[in-house]
Amino acid sequence: MSPWTISLALVISAFLASWVVHAAIYRLSMHLLSRREEYWRALLRQTKGPARLTLTILALTGAVVSAPLDPRHEAVAGHLLLIGIILCLVWVVRTAMDIWLSMHLRRYRTDVADNLAARKHVTQSRILQRVADTLLLVLGAGAVTMTFEGARQIGISILASAGAAGIVLGFALQPIMRNLFAGIQLAITQPIRMDDAVIVQGEWGNIEEISSSYVVIRIWDKRRLVVPLTYFIEQPFENWTREDATLIGTVMIYLDYSVRVEDIRETVAAFLNQNPLWDRDVFAVQVTDFREFVMEIRILATASSAPRVFDLRCEIREHLARYLQETYPESLPRLRGSFEMASTEK
Missing domain, CATH: 2.30.30 (SH3 type barrels.)
Structure with missing residues (x-):
């Protein structure tokens, strides 16, 4: 029997054996894990493909070592299998992190009114996930690259010289490192959060x-x-939502001095008491300035979020426009003047 026939038989046997062994281990593990151990069961399900591929590569590695191959062919096959193992490990670790993150974030709801703590955890987790993905990708690419002899020699030369090549490499990696450290800083200090x-x-x-x-x-x-x-x-x-989503909305109106401010205060208060957008926290009607022809009136009212504040301000304006049309139609700013009859005597 030729060496290639023996090698092919060993490869096929290793391939089939790895699939059978993986199927047995997978079924046994799922049976032993209780239904309450949701993370491990989800991890087994999501990593079924990469785990089977890793086991297959290990079995093929043993088959290649045992096969009567030429040393050059054996080295090439072993190199390819080593790269495959590295990629599978990166795949498994990445999947495990995704599963843990998704299960961790289930405890936090961002679709409720008071969601500051939830948004804090979601933002922190998402940013750290991006940083971890970047590091994992860089480490995986570096590990694959270092399996090549030429790449190892280049790396050793750069570390040994620490000269122009190192400076060029540093400049090339500067954008990546800036974003990496910016992501870590954002995750720790959190100047912004999801949905801010x-x-x-x-x-x-x-x-x-x-x-x-x-x-x-x-x-x-x-x-x-x-x-x-x-x-x-x-x-x-x-x-606007760094510590609290509640915001104060401001409405400015300019009315004639003949308008009674108490009437404006009463009608706005009655309107807000019936409006679900107002959170019953802050309300004020104040005359903030006297101008030549008008007085400036500022209305303050709070709502639980920026969109609700915007809608509340619009509704206050609409209510005041209707109220002034019905009650004080002459209240819009007017220009006053005095006229004197010209004398007709000569």
């Missing part, structure tokens, strides 16, 4: 996505503003 209401470059919107290199802001008119991750570390911006 922010104003960036004059645009108001909510944080929709935080990746390893950029942040996506959902603008109120459904546009998307994509900002580099480092922007929120290096540039000033407004965060």
Whole structure:
């Protein structure tokens, strides 16, 4: 029997044996794990493919070592199998992290009114996941690259020289490292969180996505503003929900001095008491300025979120417009003047 025939038989046998062994181990593990151990059961289900592939590669490695192959062919096959094992391990670790994160975030609801703590955990977990994914990808790529003799020699030369090549490599990796450290800093300090209401470059919107290199802001008119991750570390911006989602809405009106401020205060108070958008926290009607022809009246009212504050301000304006039309139709700002009859005597 030729060496190639023996080698092929060993490879086929290793392939079939690995699949049978994996199926037996998988069924036994799922049977032994109780239904309450949800994480491990989910991990076994999600990593079934990479685990089977890893076991197959290990079996094929043993078959290649045992097969009567030429040393050169054996070295090439062994190298390819080593790369396959590294990629499978990266796959398994990545899947395990995703499963743990999804199960961890189940405990936090962001669809409720008071969701500050939930958004904090979700943001922190998402950012750390992006950082871990980047590190895992870099380590995996580095491990695969270092299996090549030429790459090892280049790496040793760079470390030994610490000269121009090291400087060039440092400049090349600078954007990656900046985003990596910016992500870690965002996860720790949390100047922004998922679904925060922010104003960036004059645009108001909510944080929709935080990746390893950029942040996506959902603008109120459904546009998307994509900002580099480092922007929120290096540039000033407004965060309306940093500590609390409650906001104070302001409505400014300019009326004639003939209007009684008490009437404005009473009608706005009655309107707010019947409005579900008002959170019953802050309400004020104040004359904030006297101008030449009008007085400036400021109305303050709070709501539980930025969208509700915007809607509440609009409804207050609409109510006041209707009230003034019905009660004080002459209250809009007017220009006063006096006229004197010209003398007709000569």
